[in-house]
Amino acid sequence: MEPIITSPNTLPIPAPYWVILPLLILTFLVHLIFMNLLLGGTVLSAFNIIFKKNDPKKVHLSKKLFSFTPAVIAVAVNFGVAPLLFVQTLYGHLLYSSSILMAIFWFSVIPLVIIGYYGTYLLKFKWDRVSNQRVLVTGVVSVIFMVIAFFFVNNMTLMLRPEQWYEHYFKSPSTGTLNWWDIQIYPRYLHIFLGALAVTGVWTMIIGIRGKTGDREWSEWAVKYGSKVFFYTTMINIVIGFLFMFANPKRVWMIFMGQNKLATLLFILSLVVAVKVLTTARKAGKDPSNKKHVWNTAGELLTILLFMVIMRHQLRDAYLEPYFKINQLESAIQTELFAVFILMLILGMISLGWMIKVVLNMKQAEET
């Protein structure tokens, strides 16, 4: 069966693809960071609540992480909207098909997020009151976010496999289907899952060094613990990363093996920075009072994440190469409206900056 690709050019897009693509990549990077904090934070907390409930330090960390989670979700969702908008603009004709192919699972993301979101609010506001049900609530919340992540991995890879659609569509047109058959989703899922834990490790280190008023022993422990979480998950993740790469078709992973120079360069750089960040995190763990190491770890991690997001895009284009290239999109440029967007973005950033300043000043005043 011929792959079914719908023409995306019924109406033109309002800017050349190279204007939209950087927006997609940058907003997705922000989404990725917060989504990692959300997934990793809830899973790590749940793990500690369920299996380490006699370790007060770990329970305290869970409480701390959950106190941030609702805000993290708000930002993660918000910064999910922007890349979802841009990915629809560039790849909508593929994404809609794959979404419909996994219909009910894709739709269920919405009620699942709502339940998970309220769950985290419950933990934030009623931490002590739900102390007996904490295991249950944290367990449910973390499973919900793990499932949501799985559905996203499904859709984001199913949209890349138009040659498989036809066959799988007719198996269950009333509910939709997940792409269990696609072997690469397992290492891919594991890769982002461990990545989420790693990012949460660094987040824990930052919580540790930011805790000015709290007890110092706990703060130092948090830095050590965070560095440990980051170190081990990242070690494993390098191996998983290779598995993930080779689970893709050869024509796809070859782009990282010299066929595409930028992809290969980014791949090598990522490995180099990965080794570097592992040593930096180690240093931070050994010397928890030295904030510099923690910030360096965070900075290096951010660099890797940026590389990863770009490579993720290259992987997508490599998959789609036989079917669709984004430069095939026709455009009819809307200059004025784009200018309004940029203007609003600037104004928005100014007001965000001002509000963040107000909050930071407030925290500073409260701490002294």
Place this chain on the structure above:
Amino acid sequence: MNYPIWEMDLGFGLLIAMVAITHVFISHFAIGGGFFLILTEYYAYIKKDNKIMQYVKLHSKFFALVTLVFGAISGVGIWFTIGLINPAATIALIHTFVWAWAIEWVFFLVEVVAGVVYYTTWNRVSQKNHFIIGWIYFITAFLSLVVINGILTFMLTPNVWLETRNVWEGAFNVTFLPSLFTRTFICVALAGVYALVTASFMKDKETGRKIIRYAGIWILTGLAFAIPSMVWYYYNLPLDVTEILSKRLPTTWNASLALAISGGVLLILSLIPIVVPKYFHKSMAFVLGFVAFIAFGSFEFVRESARKPYVIYGYMYVNSLRPEEYPVIKETGGVLQYAKWVENKDTTDRLAAGKEVFRVACRNCHSINGYKGLKKTLNGLNKDFISEVIQRLELLKGKMPPFPGNESEREVLAEYLHSITEPDFKISSGEEVFNKRCNICHNKTGEYRNLNSLLNVHDRESLLKRIPALGSMQKKMAPWSGTDEEARMLAEYIASWYFGNEQNQERR
């Protein structure tokens, strides 16, 4: 036809209605409620009324929990849903309005951050800064309504855009302002409706009563301005208001009726908190909320149904086809040849092909058992009649797009649709015959193709004779295909009200 179709038996119309109405009911509160918070906070500050300030604080937490979670996620939910149920229309909107949505996203971002900061910084930042944060929240929330209102009204009245494809003309269309005014005042009214919930739960009854009365005034003010705005809006709909009154569009008519009734009830109910706040029990807050939900939901139903047979008026039919695709389908050799996601490329396997024609041509709006379910509608009708109706879809009340398929596809679709009906179903009354066979195009009375004036017969016998000859009357009429017994019942039924009419009695 270019995308797979989810065979969901709830029906797409109901799914999007559930998601969208829930969303608008909260998102409009997110705007009006923001305005309510800052004004009330200001009032409490000026009057140095600590109790009211306490209430505003409490209400802001409730506000944040409802709007930031349910409001925000259900908004994303609309995107998920429209992508699932009408991808062709969604991609058209995205390609045209991605920058508008990007602007809305900026507002959404600032709004959400300001909302979180507002409710977490009570008494922790200076009063002045807290006000500013509140205003940032409200202004961005309102601006996000302005943007989405442009896109929403575009779908209903794209007008000039159809010629020019100019995005500004698309957004600032004829219903833009009436809709914006209507929605703005709905926001104000909803702020009052939600405030009643928190106010009626207050332990301090005296302050509670004060706020209950105050919330009632918000509702009344909102409605007082929303109603004329709505009338303005109605007069700019792409169809004549008389067309709604003529009941040509049953959904629009019913929704308008529901809107008028629930709006009126809301108006009356909103007097209770103003006039007798002490008798306002907390359960009434939920009753008011429910009525407001029905009213607002009906308003959205009016908008959705007034758009028919289009999803983007004049550009794309509800079945995802653009009018200019019809001749292409004909040239290609039918929908099965044209559609990409089908297994049967021809009608050899008649039932399976019929099912596929149903999926690609009808599923966008119809289900089997759920919303706009066809099983119930078609029970008791024979295959020939179904086939005749398919030929005349655009003539039916409710405005459907014409059937895009060819002759043999129409035949297999009719066979399939007949196969889903209950084989033992028996039509037992003339009224039922009328509803199933006549009422889909004609009304008894009223403006639209009403039989009272169209039918020109003098006695029962000629009425009975007329029925088998229906097909020869004019091309638009489907030939009679029912049984003799059904014809007799139908004639009896029509006679029962037709000759009761004075005017017709004279004819007699």
